[in-house]
Amino acid sequence: MGTLRWLPLALAAPALVQAAQFATLDEAAKRAFPEATAWRDQLVQASADDMKALAALGGAAPRTSTWRALVALKGEQVLGVVVADGVVGKFELIDYAVAVGGDGRIRSVEVLNYRESHGYEIKLPAWRKQFVGKGAQAPLRIGDDIANISGATLSCTHVTDGVRHIVALLERLHASGRL
Amino acid sequence: MRSTRRAQALLGTLVDIEVQAPAGVAEPALALAFRRVAEVHAAMSFHEAGSDLRRIARASAGAVLHVAPDTHAVLALALRLEADSDGAFNPCCAAALVERGLLPRPDDAQPSAAASLAEGIELLDDAQLRLRRPVWIDLGGIAKGHAVDVAVQALRDAGVEAGVVNAGGDLRSFGPQPLTVQLRDPRQPGLARPVAEIGDMACATSAWLLAQPERRAAHLVGQGVEDNPPMSVTVFAPCCAVADALTKVVWLRGAAAAPLLRAWQAQALLWREQGEPVKLF
Numbered sequence: 001m002g003t004l005r006w007l008p009l010a011l012a013a014p015a016l017v018q019a020a021q022f023a024t025l026d027e028a029a030k031r032a033f034p035e036a037t038a039w040r041d042q043l044v045q046a047s048a049d050d051m052k053a054l055a056a057l058g059g060a061a062p063r064t065s066t067w068r069a070l071v072a073l074k075g076e077q078v079l080g081v082v083v084a085d086g087v088v089g090k091f092e093l094i095d096y097a098v099a100v101g102g103d104g105r106i107r108s109v110e111v112l113n114y115r116e117s118h119g120y121e122i123k124l125p126a127w128r129k130q131f132v133g134k135g136a137q138a139p140l141r142i143g144d145d146i147a148n149i150s151g152a153t154l155s156c157t158h159v160t161d162g163v164r165h166i167v168a169l170l171e172r173l174h175a176s177g178r179l
Numbered sequence: 180m181r182s183t184r185r186a187q188a189l190l191g192t193l194v195d196i197e198v199q200a201p202a203g204v205a206e207p208a209l210a211l212a213f214r215r216v217a218e219v220h221a222a223m224s225f226h227e228a229g230s231d232l233r234r235i236a237r238a239s240a241g242a243v244l245h246v247a248p249d250t251h252a253v254l255a256l257a258l259r260l261e262a263d264s265d266g267a268f269n270p271c272c273a274a275a276l277v278e279r280g281l282l283p284r285p286d287d288a289q290p291s292a293a294a295s296l297a298e299g300i301e302l303l304d305d306a307q308l309r310l311r312r313p314v315w316i317d318l319g320g321i322a323k324g325h326a327v328d329v330a331v332q333a334l335r336d337a338g339v340e341a342g343v344v345n346a347g348g349d350l351r352s353f354g355p356q357p358l359t360v361q362l363r364d365p366r367q368p369g370l371a372r373p374v375a376e377i378g379d380m381a382c383a384t385s386a387w388l389l390a391q392p393e394r395r396a397a398h399l400v401g402q403g404v405e406d407n408p409p410m411s412v413t414v415f416a417p418c419c420a421v422a423d424a425l426t427k428v429v430w431l432r433g434a435a436a437a438p439l440l441r442a443w444q445a446q447a448l449l450w451r452e453q454g455e456p457v458k459l460f
Binding site for chain 2: 001002003004005006007009020022023031094096108109110111114159160163
């Protein structure tokens with residue numbers, strides 16, 4: 001049987017940023033293709049025509065035409081590709097990795113990094129300043145736990161759009177022998 | 180014990196799972212839990228034409244359909260909650276949500292003719308159901324909670340003894356470690372308040388934020404009884420599907436929902452537009 005203990009309603013504490021680092025691209029790639037024996041680090045590039053085709057799919061426009069990718073190999077055989085992408089939503093900044101098998105099907109969509117805001121905060125210099133100088137060696141530790149926040153209104157629409165665009169791009173690259 | 184945390188974009192939100200377990204246990208457990216959440220998503224999304232809910236929406240009166248065991252279990256719980264709440268919990272609101280543009284119009288479906296779930300379907304054994312009338316079912320008010328529950332079950336089955344599953348604020352903790360739940364202040368969404376400490380307990384919130392008045396509970400269908408409307412309703416319950424569903428009942432019924440909360444071993448925190456948060460139990 002569970003327990004519930006109400007806490008005295010204290011003054012609200014700032015939770016300006018909910019941030020978390022979940023995984024690196026390498027880790028996500030290894031989980032998506034555990035059978036891979038080697039990896040090829042590669043940039044995935046969309047031509048102007050590709051970008052037009054992606055825009056025609058609708059959703060938020062891609063922020064870039066070049067993505068970092070890891071190609072999963074088993075001997076000579078290409079098992080699939082894991083592409084790193086980032087999206088900026090109204091409320092969140094999300095880096096994620098989408099793994100696509102040789103059959104063109106999605107193996108996984110894993111979130112790598114996540115920062116949440118409420119839109120207007122992103123525009124505030126003080127909010128942005130806290131990211132200055134923070135790199136992989138100094139991961140964000142501010143309000144490090146979205147694991148215990150309720151009442152969050154987070155939508156992953158932009159991730160869904162991004163995944164759709166990347167899957168379509170990989171198809172085009174395959175079809176034209178560019179990948 | 181080692182803590183491992185992973186997130187995937189599922190259920191239209193970020194599903195964040197943290198477990199305390201040795202790596203050899205954590206990895207396969209997390210993989211299983213996310214797979215189960217994805218299954219729930221696929222079966223109970225009104226957006227996806229191949230989902231159980233869309234198959235039901237296409238079916239004619241009298242048809243017998245086989246659905247995923249998850250869908251069957253959620254429909255069974257939804258029928259009970261609908262009856263217990265005198266219809267305040269209403270999973271037949273898909274047509275209204277389509278009108279508001281919150282759900283896609285299913286062009287392949289029969290027009291919905293059932294005003295309640297009980298009018299629309301009859302559950303049969305072996306994950307089957309019979310359609311009484313054409314019905315558009317939206318389980319958006321309960322399926323996310325159910326997905327959290329199945330993720331917890333999957334983690335436990337895989338040998339994990341403690342952890343937290345959080346699907347965009349619908350969360351559940353299990354294991355010996357107490358979890359402090361913080362709640363976003365609907366009036367100042369940049370702030371969060373610690374409200375309760377839970378162990379082996381679920382929690383769900385339905386809210387609109389002052390900063391986005393246009394979104395004012397657009398996802399809730401039904402006539403509320405209050406002049407001073409809620410801004411945020413949080414329900415604590417033993418399982419997350421129940422917590423998720425009861426947030427809608429408390430939203431519409433206010434303090435009158437207290438007996439129902441007790442019947443489901445649940446407690447609630449209600450923040451209205453004016454005044455301090457009120458506890459209901």
